[in-house]
Amino acid sequence: MSEEAVDNVATEGTWAIPMLVLFPSGLIVIITDLGVPWLVGAWICIGLAGLLIATGWIQAVRNGIRRATGWATCAAVHLVLAWQVARLLA
Template identity: 90%
Template structure:
């Protein structure tokens, strides 16, 4: 396997970045009363996380799902994203 192919494989880091972006949104949901400015900030974080997750999936599919790693983190970020969306819509 070439070095370039190894570098392009989706890894834990691919899914950890969106998780880090969701962290502020989770704090906003838990700590604040979700006033308008906080709600807007939380939705911006969620939107950015969705873009990063989509980028991760593009990378994983483009370079082969069998070679991709970090499926535990992938599942975690999807669960956290779903929880955040449900909390923000409620």
């Protein structure tokens, strides 16, 4: 396996970046009264995280699912995203 192929493999970092983007949205959902400006900010964070997650999946699929690592972080970011979307829609 070439060094370039190893560099393109999806890793923990691939899924950690969307998790960091979801952090402010989680704080908004937990701490605020969910007024309109807060909801807009939360949905922007969730949309950006969704875009980053889609980019991570593209990288994982393009470079081989079997070589990808960081599945625990992948599952965690998907669970957090689902929780926040459900909380905002409720």
